[in-house]
Amino acid sequence: xxxxxxxxxxxxxxxxxxxxxxxxxxxxxxxxxxxxxxxxxxxxxxxxxxxxxxxxxxxxxxxxxxxxxxxxxxxxxxxxxxxxxxxxxxxxxxxxxxxxxxxxxxxxxxxx
Numbered sequence: 001x002x003x004x005x006x007x008x009x010x011x012x013x014x015x016x017x018x019x020x021x022x023x024x025x026x027x028x029x030x031x032x033x034x035x036x037x038x039x040x041x042x043x044x045x046x047x048x049x050x051x052x053x054x055x056x057x058x059x060x061x062x063x064x065x066x067x068x069x070x071x072x073x074x075x076x077x078x079x080x081x082x083x084x085x086x087x088x089x090x091x092x093x094x095x096x097x098x099x100x101x102x103x104x105x106x107x108x109x110x111x112x
Contacts, residue, residue, distance in 0.1 A: 015046035016071060018053065022096055026053050026067055029100050038106075039064070065090075067100070 018026070033039040033055075041056040043063070050070040054063035066083045073079050078094035082102050091102040 013048045015048055016051045016069060017046045018044070018051045018069060022069065023053075025096050025100060029103050030055065033103075033106075069096075 030039060030042060030053075039055055039057060041059045043052075043054045043056070045052040045054070049072065050068050052069075053067040055065045055067070056062075057064050062085055064085050068081050068083065070079050070081070074094065077092050078099070080094070080096045080099040081092035082090045082099055084090055091099050093099045
């Protein structure tokens with residue numbers, strides 16, 4: 001048995017990924033801030049317990065925000081959350097669009 005295999009499962013766990021509808025919602029918000037010149041880059045990671053969409057102001061920096069999908073929290077706090085660079089959870093819930101509404105206040109500041 002290799003080191004990547006779990007003895008109880010017998011095979012490696014598949015990574016968690018965003019579905020197309022989820023990516024569309026995230027990229028819609030991301031595109032607004034790119035057009036406004038606020039955000040410059042992103043990264044998508046599929047880990048064994050979560051999917052992470054990281055948002056960067058500049059490529060060489062730490063992410064400003066992370067949008068995470070954690071399926072094991074589906075029946076608890078909701079599987080989506082937005083986390084700030086400081087590690088603070090800004091919003092979490094079971095509906096991605098509702099969680100992404102945390103960026104609506106920033107959109108209003110940019111439009112004024």
